[in-house]
Amino acid sequence: MAVNVNSGIILTTVEEVLSWGRRNSLWPVSIGLACCAIEMMHTAASRFDTDRLGIIFRGSPRQSDVLIVAGTVVNKVAPMLKLIYEQMPDPKWVISMGGCSSGGGPFPTYSTLQGVDRIIPVDVYIPGCPPTPQALLWGIMELQKKIKAKKEGKELKEIPIKIPAESKPISK
Numbered sequence: 001m002a003v004n005v006n007s008g009i010i011l012t013t014v015e016e017v018l019s020w021g022r023r024n025s026l027w028p029v030s031i032g033l034a035c036c037a038i039e040m041m042h043t044a045a046s047r048f049d050t051d052r053l054g055i056i057f058r059g060s061p062r063q064s065d066v067l068i069v070a071g072t073v074v075n076k077v078a079p080m081l082k083l084i085y086e087q088m089p090d091p092k093w094v095i096s097m098g099g100c101s102s103g104g105g106p107f108p109t110y111s112t113l114q115g116v117d118r119i120i121p122v123d124v125y126i127p128g129c130p131p132t133p134q135a136l137l138w139g140i141m142e143l144q145k146k147i148k149a150k151k152e153g154k155e156l157k158e159i160p161i162k163i164p165a166e167s168k169p170i171s172k
């Protein structure tokens, strides 16, 4: 983007404007699965106030472009979560918030999905049990960087996450 302040002229491209608009108006769908969702609600409430950053929670997946998987994904809820993801229009992104959604967390059991990336693609993993609102904001900013990098034709390096050995899938 070229800006000439003195003449009041800005030169840019449609792609640049679209990317800028997308990354600065992320609208997550309002869904929480377990205790991590309390921290997500905290992030949206008055103290951290995500609205001021253009991050506005929506009540319908059809109006949302971000799915924050906040909580334990049990096998029973997994199909509903996948359906919500599929109802979101493109382009869309997924943030895995906390140990449970990233790898089963403290529940290495038959009834818990050992990582939401087994059913939907994940863009950013946020470690923690639960991650703090600051950590969630960090994850959202990483997603913004990823959206910007993709627009520039670069792929952001994978954000590493250490999944404890006991969270690995149980072999039958």
Ligand code: SF4
Pocket (backbone or CB within 6 Å): 034, 035, 036, 037, 070, 071, 072, 097, 098, 099, 100, 101, 105, 106, 128, 129, 130, 131
């Ligand atoms: S990661 Fe921890 S805080 Fe988050 S849903 Fe799992 S048990 Fe609850």
